Amino acid sequence: MRSSPFTRAGLGAVFAVYALLLGLPLAALLLRLPPAAVLRALADPMVLEALRLSLLTALAATVAIAAIGTPMALLLATREFAGKRVVEVLIDLPIVLPPTVAGTALLLAFGRAGLVGGWLAEAGIALPFTTAAVILAQVFVAAPFYVNAARAGFESVETRYLEAAATLRASPARTFLTVVLPLSLPSLLAGTAMSAARALGEFGATIVFAGNFPGVTQTMPLAVYVALHADLEAAVALSILLLAVSLALLAALRLAQRRGR
Amino acid sequence: MYRSLVALLLTLSATSAHAGEVRVFAAASLARPFQGIELGAEHELRFNFAGSQQLALQLSQGAKADVFASADERWMDDVRDRDLVAGEPRAFARNRMIVVVPAANPGRIESLADLARTGVKLVLAADEVPAGRYSREVLRRLSGDAALGADFDRRVLANVVSNEENVTAVVTRVQLGEADAGMVYASDVAPALRERVRVLEIPAGVNVEARYFVAVLAGAPNPSGARAVVDWLLSPAGQKLLVDAGFSPAP
Numbered sequence: 189m190r191s192s193p194f195t196r197a198g199l200g201a202v203f204a205v206y207a208l209l210l211g212l213p214l215a216a217l218l219l220r221l222p223p224a225a226v227l228r229a230l231a232d233p234m235v236l237e238a239l240r241l242s243l244l245t246a247l248a249a250t251v252a253i254a255a256i257g258t259p260m261a262l263l264l265a266t267r268e269f270a271g272k273r274v275v276e277v278l279i280d281l282p283i284v285l286p287p288t289v290a291g292t293a294l295l296l297a298f299g300r301a302g303l304v305g306g307w308l309a310e311a312g313i314a315l316p317f318t319t320a321a322v323i324l325a326q327v328f329v330a331a332p333f334y335v336n337a338a339r340a341g342f343e344s345v346e347t348r349y350l351e352a353a354a355t356l357r358a359s360p361a362r363t364f365l366t367v368v369l370p371l372s373l374p375s376l377l378a379g380t381a382m383s384a385a386r387a388l389g390e391f392g393a394t395i396v397f398a399g400n401f402p403g404v405t406q407t408m409p410l411a412v413y414v415a416l417h418a419d420l421e422a423a424v425a426l427s428i429l430l431l432a433v434s435l436a437l438l439a440a441l442r443l444a445q446r447r448g449r
Numbered sequence: 450m451y452r453s454l455v456a457l458l459l460t461l462s463a464t465s466a467h468a469g470e471v472r473v474f475a476a477a478s479l480a481r482p483f484q485g486i487e488l489g490a491e492h493e494l495r496f497n498f499a500g501s502q503q504l505a506l507q508l509s510q511g512a513k514a515d516v517f518a519s520a521d522e523r524w525m526d527d528v529r530d531r532d533l534v535a536g537e538p539r540a541f542a543r544n545r546m547i548v549v550v551p552a553a554n555p556g557r558i559e560s561l562a563d564l565a566r567t568g569v570k571l572v573l574a575a576d577e578v579p580a581g582r583y584s585r586e587v588l589r590r591l592s593g594d595a596a597l598g599a600d601f602d603r604r605v606l607a608n609v610v611s612n613e614e615n616v617t618a619v620v621t622r623v624q625l626g627e628a629d630a631g632m633v634y635a636s637d638v639a640p641a642l643r644e645r646v647r648v649l650e651i652p653a654g655v656n657v658e659a660r661y662f663v664a665v666l667a668g669a670p671n672p673s674g675a676r677a678v679v680d681w682l683l684s685p686a687g688q689k690l691l692v693d694a695g696f697s698p699a700p
Contacts, residue, residue, distance in 0.1 A: 300555070301626035316627050317570065317610035399611025399622075400575065413614065414575060416506065 217431065220424045229425030237403045238411035239429065245319060245407060246387040249326035253334045253383050256327075258376075261338035262364075280336070282329045290328055291396025298324070298397075321398035322405050326387035333386055334379035341375025342368060374445045381441035385434050408433075469493050471674035472513065474504045476520035476661070477615045478544070478580070478634050482694035483518075488681060492674045500578050500615040501525075508533055508666070515675035518663040518682075520544075521579035525662040535672070538664035541682045543697040544634045545656045546580075546587050548649040549623045556629025561649060562597055564630060565604035572611050572619050572628040580616035583657045584632040590655040620646075634659065636695035660700065 194202070221229075229235060263269075264276065282290060298315045299305045308315065315321045345368050353363040369376075391409035398405040400414065408430045415423035470493045475483055480498040488494065497504065497514070501524040508517060508528050517534070518541075519525040525538045550558045556569045564571060574581035588602035598604075610628065613619045619631040620638075624645050638648060663682055665675040681687045688698045 295625065295627070299625060299627050395614070399572070400613065401609070401611050405611070414577060414612075416503075420506070 214431070217424060217427055221421060221428070225421060226425045226428050229422050230429060232422070234402055234411065235422075235426060235429070238406055238408045238426070239433075241319070241322075241403065241406065242388055242408040242430075243433075245322045245326060246384055248323045249330060249387040250334075250380060250384040252323065252327050253331045253387075254376075254380060257331055257334040257379075257383075258338060261335050262342055262368075264335070265339045265342035280332050283332050285329075287329055287390065287392025287394075288396050291325060291393035294321075294325060294328060294393060294397040316397060317399045317401065317405060319398075319404055322390075322394050322407060325393035325397045326390045329390055329393055330383040330386040333382040337375050337379025337382060338372070341372030341379070344375070345371045377441060377444050381437055385437050388430070388434060388437070469671070469674065470495055471515050471671050471678055472497070473516040473518065473678060474499075474508065474512070474514045475516075475518040476501045476504070476579075477617050478520055478636055479518055479661070480617075481639055482636075482690050482696070485690050486678065486681060487686070488674075488677050492677055494678070502577055502579075503615075513668070513670060514666055515669040515671050516663060516678045517666055518661060520661055521582075521659060522662060523579070525664060528666075529664070533667050534664045535667045535669065536665055538662040539679060539683065539699075540660045541663050541679075541687070541699050542661040542691045543700060544636050544659040544661065544695075545653075545697070546583050546632055546651055546659075547635050547638070548630055548632055548651065549620065549638060549646040550630045550649065551623055551626040551628075552645050552647055553626060554629075554647060555626060558630050558649070561591065561651070564608065565597070565601055567608075569608045570610045570627075570629040571605065571608040572613060572622045572631040573609055574616045574619055574632075575612035575614055578613075578615060579659065580619070580632070580634060581612065583659055586657050587632070587651055587655060591651075594655070634695075638695065658697075661696075 260279070264272070264279075295302060295316065297303045297305065298308065298321070300309050300314060300316065305315065315324065349367050349371065350363060353367050358366070389409060390407070391413065394405065394407060395410055395413070400406050400410050402411075406414070408426060412423050412426045412430065415426055469491055471488075472495050473483065474497045477498050477500055480496070483494075483496060483498075486494060497507075497512075499507075501519040501521060504517065505519070505524040505527045508514065509531055517525070517528055519528070519538075525534075528534055529538065548558075548561065548564065550556065556563070556566075558564065558569065563569065573584045576582060576585065585602070585606070588605050591597055592599055592601040592603075594601070611622070613622070616633055616637060619628075619633050620642070622628040623631040623633075624642060638646060663679050665672060665679060669675045682691070683699060692698055
């Protein structure tokens with residue numbers, strides 16, 4: 189750190205820019221309503237319904253992402269194969285894709301008139317306008333954050349530990365569970381929290397693909413948007429609540445990472 | 450480098466409109482006909498199309514504009530009550546609600562009564578949006594029809610699978626075949642759409658009459674341009690354009 193190029197004035201400027209850019213809008217949100225008004229808005233059944241749905245779908249999406257993302261991350265960390273670069277780009281794509289584009293793509297694929305949606309409909313499965321569609325949209329946009337973090341975690345496990353496990357004749361599965369997984373746990377947790385936070389904040393893909401119905405597809409970000417049309421105070425209260433949940437998630441992650449070390 | 454960066458930021462944040470520019474904030478349902486407004490070369494029109502309530506919010510938060518065209522009286526009143534309107538708002542067009550179903554008609558909707566059948570996927574505009582309020586009002590009035598039954602609106606509303614944040618999203622859902630039916634303005638079925646959707650008319654006796662209001666905004670950077678837009682909309686040429694787009698003429 190001693191060789192850091194920052195002068196004291198430079199540091200001050202960096203902090204000032206960030207305070208303006210990030211701190212000011214957040215402060216404006218918090219200062220807009222007295223705490224009592226926030227609490228009153230939170231007693232609204234619509235708010236509670238949206239909060240419950242948001243937590244439920246983000247949890248389901250995070251579990252699904254861990255289930256499909258862990259093998260993919262391990263594959264990318266440990267194997268070389270033809271087309272690996274293409275796979276990497278495709279996995280990263282949802283990070284830069286506008287979420288409404290993601291929603292449109294999901295609709296054209298899984299919608300009733302979509303590419304495979306027609307077959308799904310014949311099998312009695314209809315995704316649009318369901319909670320499953322909300323989860324699918326969240327998995328689509330949030331998965332890259334987990335895969336990238338998990339991959340970095342797996343890659344950081346030093347080969348000498350793997351060699352030691354091999355000399356002890358541990359099976360690959362056992363090596364993964366008792367050596368690789370514990371050593372990369374901080375990265376996995378970081379990825380989990382980032383993707384959960386992204387899933388929680390998902391808006392564009394959800395409203396396009398899943399629609400907007402209270403209790404079924406209306407998550408917190410959608411409720412904020414709808415409330416913005418009718419009642420600015422309710423929208424602000426909802427935003428503050430969403431902000432608190434996201435902050436709690438990121439704080440829990442920091443805590444878990446510290447414990448893990 | 451810093452200097453050029455600052456210059457760039459200043460350019461990007463500059464809001465001063467150049468002379469002749471008329472900024473029109475208009476309801477989403479007006480997007481198609483308003484592209485056809487002809488004012489002559491001295492006026493350059495810039496549009497911001499969104500839900501009326503969203504535009505009202507933007508204006509109340511200090512957005513600079515010359516003209517506000519609302520899809521109903523409520524949001525025009527909202528803006529006027531904040532002293533943001535110069536002079537009296539004028540009603541310049543009317544609209545009515547219709548039911549649209551996809552051309553393939555997956556929900557087998559042949560009449561209004563079918564909307565209440567269990568399992569139909571209906572999409573409406575959200576209650577906060579004018580089109581959403583009109584849709585619910587029409588359903589309530591239809592419940593007065595003995596043939597449909599007093600609980601008609603309740604049964605139909607139980608079929609709603611999504612409340613869209615603006616009326617054009619309802620058209621999209623139906624056009625894509627994702628919804629079995631939707632309620633939209635008559636003017637929403639553009640000529641290009643007539644092959645993709647089927648229209649069920651709602652009897653005039655129970656239909657609502659949506660009135661579109663337009664006003665010059667207080668503090669308009671270009672008040673003469675704004676007045677030109679309002680006058681043109683009420684002129685025979687403007688009224689013809691609106692009627693061709695499916696609206697009814699000014700009351």
